[in-house]
Structures are given as structure tokens and as C-alpha cells.
Amino acid sequence: MATSQHPREPSSPPPQPEASESPLLAAKGVNVVYEPARGVRIWSVRDVNVTLRPGEFVGLVGESGCGKSTLGFALTRMLRPPARLRSGEIFFDGKDISLLDGEDLRRQRRGGFALVLQSGMNTLNPVRTVAHHFGDILKAHKVEGEHWGQAEIRNRGTELLDKVQLDASLLDRYPHELSGGMRQRVSIALALSLQPRMIIFDEPTTALDVIAQKAVMQTIKDLQREDGFTAILISHDLGVVLEATDRVMVMYAGEIVEDQPSRSLVGGAHHPYTEALLRCYADPRAEEIHLGGIPGTPPDLSLSLAGCPFTPRCPLAEDICRLKDPPLAALGNGLAACHVRARKDSAPVDGGVPATVRQPTAQTSADAEAPPTPSRQVLADADGTEVRDVH
Amino acid sequence: MRYILRKVALFVITLWAAITLNFALPRLMPGSPVDAALAKIASTGQAITNTQRHAIEVQLGVPHSNVFSQYGQYWKNIFTLNFGRSYSFPTETVTHTIGKALPWTIVLVGSTTIIAFIVGTLLGVYAGWRRGKAGDSAVTIGATFFGAFPPFWLGLLLLYLLAFRFGVFPLKGGYNEGATPSLTWPFVRDAIVHSILPAATLAITTLSGWVFGMRNNMINTLGEDYVTFAEANGLRSRTVALLYAARNALLPNVTAFGLSLGAVVGGSVLVEGVFSYPGLGNLLYIAVSNHDFPLMQALFLVITVSMLVAIFIVDLLYVRLDPRVRR
Numbered sequence: 061m062a063t064s065q066h067p068r069e070p071s072s073p074p075p076q077p078e079a080s081e082s083p084l085l086a087a088k089g090v091n092v093v094y095e096p097a098r099g100v101r102i103w104s105v106r107d108v109n110v111t112l113r114p115g116e117f118v119g120l121v122g123e124s125g126c127g128k129s130t131l132g133f134a135l136t137r138m139l140r141p142p143a144r145l146r147s148g149e150i151f152f153d154g155k156d157i158s159l160l161d162g163e164d165l166r167r168q169r170r171g172g173f174a175l176v177l178q179s180g181m182n183t184l185n186p187v188r189t190v191a192h193h194f195g196d197i198l199k200a201h202k203v204e205g206e207h208w209g210q211a212e213i214r215n216r217g218t219e220l221l222d223k224v225q226l227d228a229s230l231l232d233r234y235p236h237e238l239s240g241g242m243r244q245r246v247s248i249a250l251a252l253s254l255q256p257r258m259i260i261f262d263e264p265t266t267a268l269d270v271i272a273q274k275a276v277m278q279t280i281k282d283l284q285r286e287d288g289f290t291a292i293l294i295s296h297d298l299g300v301v302l303e304a305t306d307r308v309m310v311m312y313a314g315e316i317v318e319d320q321p322s323r324s325l326v327g328g329a330h331h332p333y334t335e336a337l338l339r340c341y342a343d344p345r346a347e348e349i350h351l352g353g354i355p356g357t358p359p360d361l362s363l364s365l366a367g368c369p370f371t372p373r374c375p376l377a378e379d380i381c382r383l384k385d386p387p388l389a390a391l392g393n394g395l396a397a398c399h400v401r402a403r404k405d406s407a408p409v410d411g412g413v414p415a416t417v418r419q420p421t422a423q424t425s426a427d428a429e430a431p432p433t434p435s436r437q438v439l440a441d442a443d444g445t446e447v448r449d450v451h
Numbered sequence: 452m453r454y455i456l457r458k459v460a461l462f463v464i465t466l467w468a469a470i471t472l473n474f475a476l477p478r479l480m481p482g483s484p485v486d487a488a489l490a491k492i493a494s495t496g497q498a499i500t501n502t503q504r505h506a507i508e509v510q511l512g513v514p515h516s517n518v519f520s521q522y523g524q525y526w527k528n529i530f531t532l533n534f535g536r537s538y539s540f541p542t543e544t545v546t547h548t549i550g551k552a553l554p555w556t557i558v559l560v561g562s563t564t565i566i567a568f569i570v571g572t573l574l575g576v577y578a579g580w581r582r583g584k585a586g587d588s589a590v591t592i593g594a595t596f597f598g599a600f601p602p603f604w605l606g607l608l609l610l611y612l613l614a615f616r617f618g619v620f621p622l623k624g625g626y627n628e629g630a631t632p633s634l635t636w637p638f639v640r641d642a643i644v645h646s647i648l649p650a651a652t653l654a655i656t657t658l659s660g661w662v663f664g665m666r667n668n669m670i671n672t673l674g675e676d677y678v679t680f681a682e683a684n685g686l687r688s689r690t691v692a693l694l695y696a697a698r699n700a701l702l703p704n705v706t707a708f709g710l711s712l713g714a715v716v717g718g719s720v721l722v723e724g725v726f727s728y729p730g731l732g733n734l735l736y737i738a739v740s741n742h743d744f745p746l747m748q749a750l751f752l753v754i755t756v757s758m759l760v761a762i763f764i765v766d767l768l769y770v771r772l773d774p775r776v777r778r
Binding site (some may be wrong): 136138140141166168169170174175177178182184185187188189196197200201234236245250251253254287294391 | 583675676677679680681682683684685686687690694695698701772773774775777
């Protein structure tokens, strides 16, 4: 963790999402609704646009229930009832995959898009060995002229396990004989066996202990750099995302509310929700750390929301916020959806530099009564700087 | 390997306990076979003399030694398959009576149990995989409908329609009266014709249990992450359905299958009774209604032991099916 992270300086303008290159993934107007047989409909993802350039590593953060995993499943066409892609186009490499089905969709997965799931514990079939898992995938995507016998499967499996720093001896093991970290690495290796151009990692390290988390994240970063695939890292841990990714999309109540380069997010967040999230995350080098929670709860997603969904929890809320949902518009180095900040940003006043993490607010100074719900508590720092945790 | 040794040890211990219990229970029960036999005589109005009592005691072999030597004798009798003579069939030994009935039950109930398990499980896999679709509804409604029939009632209905009214099948028994059981084609054909109605009754009424069990397990495993991940990796849907979902859903059903295989030897008292089938279920009914203690005790022993053996075999089979129990 001691590596240079979160550079605070307002960075030079990084490439915008809509760069000249043709995007690998371009999703427009994605709406996902959960329609249980009984009970209310939940509008989980609302009019989301996502554009990924080839080779980009993007983070998708937000609190539980904000629709980030659902969006990940929608983009890889893995939604299952009661969830349904209600509308939207998903262009992958120029081809709309949102309407593909059955065998056509299945074929897209080789050399296409893969998904690595949250709970590494249960992503492997308990009655099949690691080699069986490789064999199943390789045989399923066999093309003319390929032959996958035992030897070929083992060779390819060895190669892929090597990529995730696992030994070939694991090929004959069953999932219950592996540790949590090993299982997550195996599932990454399995996803890689498709030679995907895009991988969506849905909370890949959540089920792991801190040490294994760090190691698995390092492996993911290295793989992404070496193989150059495009990746989305879905996590509720902003710290992990900031370290690994080029760009961060912040989701709130099914909408993307901010989209900024990782380098400039810490100092240059524009949406009040992102700022609040950042306040939940402490900089280990700080002299004094104030961890504030975000008061209030996210809105009920079964309702249609007039205005900005963050309004009830927002310290900056104005009348217009209650009436009109702000569009995701260029702000700072990226995009943000906030009426108030958009106006201030356009104003000639040098107010473009938003609140920083450690800027004391009315809330944090009265920290004795502030709800202590930090997403991450820093107890000691790698460089030995003294850390005073006020809670 | 340790798993297998543990299972063998467990099997031996439970077997010993069951057989010992079978020895102890009749001795702990109030009343005795002698009293039961005397009560029968007394009910005809005859006075009972001491000579009569003594004669019956000798006939039934009432023991005069202590419990431990009785227990030793009991084990010796088990190993020599000497269970004495039954009251219901005084001309035969119990071993002979059971030996005659056993094959009929094993073939009839055993084969229908296996058929019902295979067909029911396949239907359950299909229904679970197509959950909520038309195929699922058809299977579920059909299984509910046929599963709701009481077996003896369905047996009577089939008998009335197909045997009595239309005479397609014989009315009763396991083979034509007068024929001597042998392994010749005419006899085997005759036995098959006689077994079709009871087999159909048993299969139809037990099928639904397997269908629902498997369908529920399928729906559970289909919600597992490894199924989602397999789909995300673009496996063929047949691979996902069979090797990922059904393969894991099968495990709890295999345990249940072991139990019902063990219950095969107990026969099906009601269905065998309806069809007057010469199997163990019918025999058990005869034994109970005649207060035939030697026959009953021997039958209970056979039923218990075969149940334990079936569970033991399934335990061993389970090692092949679920790597998590191998240790």
C-alpha cells in the first residue's frame, strides 16, 4: 500500500471516455428491472450508458443495492429472471449483443466477455476437478481443427494456472480442497481460458481475507496489464478500486452519478455522493482521520424517482434537485450528474476545486455524534506514520 | 479409505445393535406367545390343562436357560438361518417360507423402485431445468395427480377395470395357480403378466416423490454460483443442466433412494395384499394377523438387515458421487 496512490494534485486532462478510438463496449440506455412473480418491481439500473475503450480498466463503485452487480450482469448478458434487461443497447465490438440468445450468445463468449463472480467459494462445481472445469470450457468452445484430449486440456490448464500463480498440481484437486484465494484464482484462470477481450470482476476479493485480497488484486492488475483485456472492477471498496483502475464510475440508486479518472477522483470529485463516499475512506498518511458516514438511506428503487435520487441525503440540495434528475454532464476531468456542481463549475469563480477528503465539515467536527459507519478503518500505516483514529 | 473403514465399522455396530434389539424386544414385551396361543384355545370355550400348556411350551420351544445362553443360541440360529417353524405354515420352516416369498418381492418392488427412481429423477431434472415453462407445469401437474392416489385404491381401480371388466390381466397371484415356479420361459412370461398391474400401481404412486425431490434440488442447484459461472463461461446448456445442476441435485436423492431400496424387502403390504401377490408384504400381513411370532421376528430381522445393507451400499456409492466425503 506504500506505493504512490491517490496523488492529490489536480491532474492534467486525461483522455475522455469518448476518445477517438472506437469503443470495445458501448451500452446505451440500459434499464434493468426485477420483476418477481409476486411483489413490487424494482428498477435496479436506470438509463445507464457505459463506454469502454479497449484495454481500459474501469472501476464501478457504490453501496450495496445500488445496481452495480446488476449492471455487470446486464453487460455480460447474465441476467436471469426475475431480473430482465428492459431496454437498452449493448454494443460489444460493434455488435449489439442485447438481443442475442441461445447458441449465438454462447458463441460470443469465446474471445468476448467474461464474468468473474463475487463468491469464489461457490463458483466451482463441487463434484468436478479443476481439470474438468477447464475441459468443460475448452470443449464447449471447440472450433474446427481443435482437439481437446486429456493431454491438451492439462497443458492449457497448466498454462492458465501459471498465469494466476497457481501450480499445475491443482489440476487434480476438487474445489473443497482449495483455499478461498486459490478458488478465486482458479475462477479467474477459467475466465481467461475463453481469451476474453472484456472481463467484469464482480467483487472478486470480497469473500477473501485481507492478505488474500491484496494478492488476488495484484494478480488481476498484472494480468490486465500483460494481456491488455478491458476490465470492469465492481466493488464497494473505493480504496481497492482507486489503486487498480484508470477510471471510476460511481453508481447511486441505479444511475451513474460520476465518472472520473481515478487519478483525479480523490481531490477532484464533483458529485456530493462521491465526496461522501471518499469521506468514508481514510488516507493512511493523514495526520488526523475523520471517518464520517453518509446519513440517510438510498431511495426505494420500486418507485420512479423525480429529481436527483441523492437529494434527501445531499448537503447541497436545492429546489431544482427535487424536480429534475441532473444529466451526466462533463464536469472537471470527467462526468458528473449534479445541478449545483455543474453550475458552480461553469461559473468563472475558481470554485472548480471541490471539497477534499480532509476538509473539516460541520459533521466531522461534531464527530462524537456522527454515525460511525466507515467502509474501512485504518489502524496502522505502512510507512509507520502515526494514525489517530478519532472513533 | 478412512471413510470406507469408518462406514464398515458403523455398519457392523448398527447391525449388531439391530439384531440384538430384535432379540431383546420380544422378551421385554408383556405377554408371551404361549399365553397368546392359550388364549386362542380358551376363546373356543375349552378349559386349559397344565398338560396343554406344557405341550405348547415344548412346541414353541420356550427357553428355560438364562438370557445369556439364549442370546448365544439366538446368534447361532441366525448364522444357521434357523428361525423355527411358523404357526401359519406349520409344514414349513420359517426360513423356507421367507425364502419362497423373497424373490417375488425383490423382483417386483425392487424393479419398480428402480424404475420409479430413474424415471422420476429424469422428469424432475427436466421440470427443474424448464422451471416455470409448459413442460414443468405438465410434469408437476401429472406428478401431483398420480401421486395423490392411495396405492391400494389405484390397485383396486386397475384390478377392477383391466382385470375384472376387460380381463386383460389376471386377477390375483404372482403366477397361474397350479404352475410350479421354475426359470422356464412360459413361467417367467406368466409371472411378468401377473406383475404388470402391481408394478404399475407401485411405480405410478411412488414416482411423484422422486419428481418433486429432484425438481426442488434442481431449482436449488440452478441458483448456485457454479451454475451461473458455467453459463457465463458459455458452456453448452446440456452440460450445465446435467453435469453442473443435475449432478449436484442428484446427491440428496441418492440417499433417499438407498432408504427406499432398503424398504423394498419390507414389500408393500397394501399393494401385495390387494393383488394377493406371494411376496414378503403379504407374508408380513399373514404373520401379524395370525400372531405368528416366529415368522414376524424373522421377517423383521430380514427387513432390518436389508435396510442396513442398502444404506451401507449407498454410503459406499456416495464416495464415488461426492468427492467431499472422501477423506
